[in-house]
Amino acid sequence: MTALMSKAARGLWLLVGLILLAGIGSWLYRHSSQGPEPLLKLGALYLKTAATPLVIGSAVMALVLGLGATAASALARRTLPPVARRPALSPLEVVNEDVAIAVREMLVELGQYLRNLGSRPDPDIIDFMGTLMDGAIRVGASDVHIHPLEAGTRIAFRVHGVLEEVLVFPREHHPRLINRVKVLAKLTLYKLDKPQDGHFPFSTQEGPADIRVSILPTNHGEAVALRIARTGVRLPQLTALGFPAPLLEKYQQILALPQGVIFVAGATGSGKTTSLYASLGHIKQSRGALTRIASIEDPVEFDVPLFAQTQVNAEQGFTFAQGLRSVLRQDPNVIMVGEIRDPETGRTAIQAGLSGHLILTTIHANSASGVFNRLIEMGVEPFLLASATVATISQRLVRALCPHCRAPAPLASDEQARLEEAGLLGGTFYGAVGCPRCDGSGYLGRTAIYEMLVVTPAIRDGINAKVPTPRLQEIAMKEGMVPLLTAGVERARTGATTLREVFRVVGG
Incomplete structure (x- = not known):
């Protein structure tokens, strides 16, 4: 009006x-x-x-x-009360019970407010878009997805790795919403049949953010993915990530080493970036302000003021390998490489780990022991890999049981068979029930499970001999490694999650 x-x-x-x-x-x-x-x-x-x-x-x-x-x-304020101002959550914040409840409350409140805005005959798209992005930042979302469907446009946030639907926007207003995104990102309005990429700045009470835009044509219209790059986010404490006490102590000792390479393996959305950032925060805190830390990322997901961050640009020829060589000339003590994607980056990271730098990086592998053969397949020499690597970590995220309504549950026949096969029978396991605190789902937040392989002389000999991954896994278990499945079953026994959730994420 x-x-x-x-x-x-x-x-x-x-x-x-x-x-x-x-x-x-x-x-x-x-x-x-x-x-x-x-x-x-x-x-x-x-x-x-x-x-x-x-x-x-x-x-x-x-x-x-x-x-x-x-x-x-005044009339608009009476009919459409503004969303309550709440403190913004960090995308890297550990998903504990309090954070999960706060996210759920904020999502419900924001969804209702946006539904009221979008249901008007002529909604103010500028106001709608501004409220949408401000709400996404407040709940700690890393991405906003605007996906057109036949019945309407589904808008969802990715919060702590999980997609949460916020509302379904009326289908007739979809072109106006997409045009607003294009105007903000300075993209071509009339180009409807080709993908477009861009970005735009967005200011909030918590500081500026950079929104990266990806537009993709679909059969029902253009779909939009917005990646939120925050500034000044709060790093989680390493002690809050869910490492078992013995594993945490051993990992902190490894982070104190002056040189070597630490690989973090896991699927997309398994919390690898959070683990790396928390590890760098621990290094900065334990070694002091004079420790120089640098990172090479694609993209720089969160602007962290504790260290220098560099973003690669493949279109301009600035790759991970090139960036790593340039960063090494800056004389850093610790370097984070976003991901090992090619042989050149792998070899450069290994050589940096042998020349007096501590390297933390991620790689897509199924297990901690599978990292080595993955890199050997890329073309990294086994003797260099065995000499430079100090540890590999594999991690997964599972849904955490709601502590207010979880209850002991009997084992299903297939679960019992899997436990027998793995030799892990025994103990009490819990199941999801559902209550108002968890919105009837039985789950509240997420928790992580880890396995860590420390490179010992026996492991080093196995890498040099190029033994298969299962054999390397056996050697690591004899050297004291707790495998991912065993770690997950232990978390299920404590009531942190369900056994079915562990099998879903880790496998048999």
Whole structure:
């Protein structure tokens, strides 16, 4: 309503200006042959008959429009209460019970507010988009997905690795919403059949953010994925990530080493980036402010002020390997490499780990013992890999049971068979029940399970001999490694999650 009144006011002023210009032009045309005297008369006449009424009329019009806008704003506030201001959550924050409840409450509140906005006959898309992005940052979302469907446009946030649906937007307003994103990212509006990428800045009370835009044509319209790059996010404490006490102590000892390579393996969305950032935070805290830490990422997901971050740009020829070589000239103590994707990056990281730097990086592998053969397949020499690597970690995220309603549950026949096969029978296991605190799902937040392989002389010999991954796993277990399945079953026995959830994520 306020926007409509503002447009009407602009149109009215334009009409008044055109009438005045037309009248003045007509009068000048009629008296153009009578010299300067008519102009002086016109000025006097304007001051006497036009200026005073215009000033009074302008004041009256401004008063009327101001009162109307205030009334419209008050009416909007009565019918559409603003979302309550809550402290923003960090995308890297550990998903404990309190965080999970806060996220759920904020999502429900935001979804209702946006539904009310979107259900209007002519919704204010600018206001809608601004509220959507502000809400995404407040709940700690890393991505916003705008996906067109036949029945409507589904808008969802990825919060701590899990997609949470916020609302379904009316289908008829989808083109306007996509055009608003394109305007913000300075993309071509009329290009509907080709993918487009861009970014735009977004300011919040918690500071600026950079929103990376990816637009993809689909059969129901253009789908949009918005990646939120935050500044000044709160790093989680390493002690809050869910490492068992013996494993945490051993990992902290490894992080104190002056050189070597630490690989973190896991699927997409398994929390590898969070683990790396928490590890760097621990290094900074334990070694002091003079420790120089640098990172090479693609993209820089979160702007962390504790260390220097560099983003690769493959289109410009700036790859991970090139970035790593450049960073090494900056004389850092610790380097984080976002991901090992190719042989050149792998070899460069290994050589850096042998030359007095501590390297932390991620790689896609199924297990901690599977990292080595994955890198050997890439073309990394086994003897270099065995000499430089100090540890590999594999991790998974499982849904955490709601502590308010979980209850002991009997084993299903297939679960019992799997436990027997793994030699892990015994103990009490719990199941999901559901209560108001967990919105009836039985789960509240997520928890992590880990396995860590420390490179010992026996492991080093196995890497040099290129033994198969299962054999390397056997050697690591003899050297004291607790495998991922065993770690998950132990977490299920404590009631942190369900056995079925462990089997779903880890496998048999």
